[in-house]
Amino acid sequence: MHRMSSKDHDDQDTLTEEISSLELKRQTLFARLKHLExxxxxxxxxxxxxxxxxxxxxxxxxxxNFERLSGISFFIPHDPEEQSRKKLLVKDPKNFHIGSAPxxxxxxxxxxxxxxxxxxMFPSPTSxxxxxYVPVNGNTFExxxxxxxxxxxxxxxxxxxxxxxxxxxxxxxxxxLTSKHPDRLRLFLWRVHKLLTxxxxxxxxxxxxxxxxxxxxxxxISADLTYTHVxxxxxxxxxxxxxxxxxSTRIQRxxxxxxxxxxxxxxxxxxxxxxxxxxxxxxxxxxxxxx
Amino acid sequence: xxxxxxxxxxxxxxxxxxxxxLLNRLPKDFLIKNCLHWIQSQTYxxxxxxxxxxxxxxxxxxxxxxxxxxxxxxxxxxxIAYRMINVDWRNGFSLGQIAxxxxxxxxxxxxxxxxxxxxxxxxxxxxxxxxxxLILQMLKLELQSLFIYxxxxxxxxxxxxWLMRIQLHESSKPSSLHLIPSSRRIIYLGVVxxxxxxxxxxxxxxxxxxxxxxxxxxxxxxxxxTASFLQPIEITGKSLESLYQILGSHRKANALGAWQIYGNxxxxxxxxDLRPTVLDDKHLHPRQVASxxxxxxxxxxxxxxxxxxxxxxxxxxxxITLNHDYLSDKEEELRNASVRRKSLSASNAHRPIxxxxxxxxxxxxxxxxxCEEGAMDPITVPSYLTGExxxxxxxxxxGLEQDRPTLQGxxxxx
Numbered sequence: 208m209h210r211m212s213s214k215d216h217d218d219q220d221t222l223t224e225e226i227s228s229l230e231l232k233r234q235t236l237f238a239r240l241k242h243l244e245x246x247x248x249x250x251x252x253x254x255x256x257x258x259x260x261x262x263x264x265x266x267x268x269x270x271x272n273f274e275r276l277s278g279i280s281f282f283i284p285h286d287p288e289e290q291s292r293k294k295l296l297v298k299d300p301k302n303f304h305i306g307s308a309p310x311x312x313x314x315x316x317x318x319x320x321x322x323x324x325x326x327x328m329f330p331s332p333t334s335x336x337x338x339x340y341v342p343v344n345g346n347t348f349e350x351x352x353x354x355x356x357x358x359x360x361x362x363x364x365x366x367x368x369x370x371x372x373x374x375x376x377x378x379x380x381x382x383x384l385t386s387k388h389p390d391r392l393r394l395f396l397w398r399v400h401k402l403l404t405x406x407x408x409x410x411x412x413x414x415x416x417x418x419x420x421x422x423x424x425x426x427x428i429s430a431d432l433t434y435t436h437v438x439x440x441x442x443x444x445x446x447x448x449x450x451x452x453x454x455s456t457r458i459q460r461x462x463x464x465x466x467x468x469x470x471x472x473x474x475x476x477x478x479x480x481x482x483x484x485x486x487x488x489x490x491x492x493x494x495x496x497x498x
Numbered sequence: 499x500x501x502x503x504x505x506x507x508x509x510x511x512x513x514x515x516x517x518x519x520l521l522n523r524l525p526k527d528f529l530i531k532n533c534l535h536w537i538q539s540q541t542y543x544x545x546x547x548x549x550x551x552x553x554x555x556x557x558x559x560x561x562x563x564x565x566x567x568x569x570x571x572x573x574x575x576x577x578i579a580y581r582m583i584n585v586d587w588r589n590g591f592s593l594g595q596i597a598x599x600x601x602x603x604x605x606x607x608x609x610x611x612x613x614x615x616x617x618x619x620x621x622x623x624x625x626x627x628x629x630x631x632l633i634l635q636m637l638k639l640e641l642q643s644l645f646i647y648x649x650x651x652x653x654x655x656x657x658x659x660w661l662m663r664i665q666l667h668e669s670s671k672p673s674s675l676h677l678i679p680s681s682r683r684i685i686y687l688g689v690v691x692x693x694x695x696x697x698x699x700x701x702x703x704x705x706x707x708x709x710x711x712x713x714x715x716x717x718x719x720x721x722x723x724t725a726s727f728l729q730p731i732e733i734t735g736k737s738l739e740s741l742y743q744i745l746g747s748h749r750k751a752n753a754l755g756a757w758q759i760y761g762n763x764x765x766x767x768x769x770x771d772l773r774p775t776v777l778d779d780k781h782l783h784p785r786q787v788a789s790x791x792x793x794x795x796x797x798x799x800x801x802x803x804x805x806x807x808x809x810x811x812x813x814x815x816x817x818i819t820l821n822h823d824y825l826s827d828k829e830e831e832l833r834n835a836s837v838r839r840k841s842l843s844a845s846n847a848h849r850p851i852x853x854x855x856x857x858x859x860x861x862x863x864x865x866x867x868x869c870e871e872g873a874m875d876p877i878t879v880p881s882y883l884t885g886e887x888x889x890x891x892x893x894x895x896x897g898l899e900q901d902r903p904t905l906q907g908x909x910x911x912x
Contacts, residue, residue, distance in 0.1 A: 245814055278783045287756035287804055295897045296825040305825055313756040319769055340629065348768040353753070353760040367757045372747040373625040373692040426790045432747055453624060455813035 257292045283316040312358045320349040320407045349407045371435045409434040505648040507594030516678045521579035532568045544586040587858045597650035601663045614734040618694040620726030630660035630689040640714035657742045658691040693747045693862040732891035744888040755886030758806035769867045800876040801869040805884045816856040818892045
């Protein structure tokens with residue numbers, strides 16, 4: 208048996224230290240676990256008895272309409288002609304049986320538009336550009352549009368819709384709705400949604416512009432119903448005309464005239480506006496210089 | 499090429515009985531407002547000359563501006579009209595004045611006027627009528643070779659409709675150019691902005707001028723967009739607001755009747771709106787729907803659901819052509835009892851074509867009131883009777899309203 212050297216003593220010390228610190232750790236974790244378990248138990252005691260929930264009045268939890276947030280959602284509308292068709296007797300042309308008139312099934316599609324979701328629902332405090340789609344009337348979502356289709360064996364047909372006539376839906380809808388390919392319906396709905404969103408965005412941009420310069424009588428901003436032809440007139444100083452396509456918010460063509468001191472065309476400004484995605488800012492700053 | 503056949507606005511019209519009747523039909527403040535505008539803006543200044551004024555009205559005291567700024571309250575309309583014709587515009591009114599009076603009277607609803615419409619069918623993705631002045635210019639180019647004409651355009655005060663008044667003269671005799679022609683030669687057009695709808699007065703089938711004018715219109719439409727054609731819409735009405743509600747470019751045009759809840763955004767406005775819809779108390783429970791007798795309040799609710807708000811859809815003439823079998827249940831029993839296979843001729847029972855004509859100030863309001871009173875059942879009333887289709891000439895086959903293509907170009911007066 209040999210005597211333990213000092214080195215071995217040191218090793219033993221560090222080992223015991225380690226063991227004691229681990230022991231301490233274990234104890235704290237144990238205590239934490241116990242604490243959490245107690246908490247969980249007390250929470251369970253606080254929550255309602257599940258049986259009681261079902262025997263009471265129906266619990267209507269307000270739930271977010273998740274399916275509408277995607278922009279396009281379906282629903283089955285109630286047909287107001289249901290009872291009227293049941294009462295009407297018609298003769299089936301194929302076998303001359305008399306029965307109540309057939310009810311044509313309906314399918315409803317709802318289009319929802321949100322102004323730029325990131326900006327309206329989660330506005331960033333550090334954003335330096337002043338351009339934002341500001342919700343009009345304080346609503347994040349615009350008023351939804353609807354299309355009600357009549358469902359036939361091999362095609363859908365437009366029955367009722369809230370989409371304004373200048374989109375000319377009835378002219379090009381049949382191409383998409385009478386095809387047997389299932390993707391055609393999806394394409395149609397996507398195209399309509401794009402048109403309507405672009406329209407809502409352009410309307411929003413112009414109403415923002417209008418609101419900022421409302422008090423100045425010399426500035427006149429006008430647009431047609433489709434918000435594709437826009438005219439801005441600053442009396443005796445500046446004239447601008449823009450044209451956008453129906454399905455985009457970019458300016459496609461513009462004509463800008465400046466009076467300094469004679470009327471001449473401002474090609475540089477035109478080029479800037481055509482190339483910028485966020486043209487509202489530039490326009491805003493330009494008009495402010497005249498005020 | 500400066501020679502045109504267009505009459506300028508300043509052309510003086512001979513004062514005659516037609517102008518007299520026109521001024522007498524207009525209300526007093528309308529006349530005064532227009533006279534004031536003409537004098538103040540110097541567009542049509544009073545043209546009484548010194549030797550034209552009679553002795554009873556000395557020239558020095560003649561101050562028309564003063565008079566129209568503050569007309570005596572007790573003065574009758576006839577007296578004002580007399581003054582306008584015989585004193586202030588003694589040498590005759592300009593064509594522009596007459597046109598403005600007539601057109602703004604129609605725009606403001608003072609004159610009742612029967613409108614109908616035509617729609618352009620084309621393949622472009624934008625609606626055709628975005629620039630009414632351009633359309634007028636093109637129409638003028640077409641009319642130039644056919645008539646001596648005068649055009650006047652103004653915008654409706656509240657609706658996005660540009661109204662035009664076109665006066666046609668057939669002969670080029672100078673004496674006839676200074677007379678206001680008959681009402682058959684005056685055509686009114688209404689261009690609904692950002693749509694493909696053109697409103698116009700009824701064109702007569704047997705009138706050569708109307709036929710030529712319609713050809714000009716068709717050519718204008720064809721030049722705006724090739725391979726397009728004009729087809730009459732089966733609607734006629736007297737109120738521009740109603741026609742705009744039914745035909746215009748807005749949310750409600752294709753969602754009339756019971757579908758107005760979608761057009762008016764009354765339900766499901768926003769996905770974030772978590773409140774329950776308020777329509778629950780306005781809709782009938784399905785069990786109530788099945789019963790035959792309804793209480794009065796339920797009947798009112800049901801009628802309101804089917805018809806919606808039709809105050810802005812005043813049509814005064816509705817013609818419905820019904821084409822279906824008139825069968826009863828008893829017949830079904832008889833058929834079931836007898837031999838199944840009957841010959842075709844025997845089972846082609848009586849299928850008459852019935853035409854219903856409704857006339858009144860507001861036909862669908864009348865039908866709605868019939869439902870409210872209980873004379874008709876609002877739950878089983880068919881949709882075409884609720885004004886849902888937005889037409890005033892309907893063709894119904896087996897209970898479903900059909901789109902029947904009409905003859906191009908002509909809608910008869912009756």
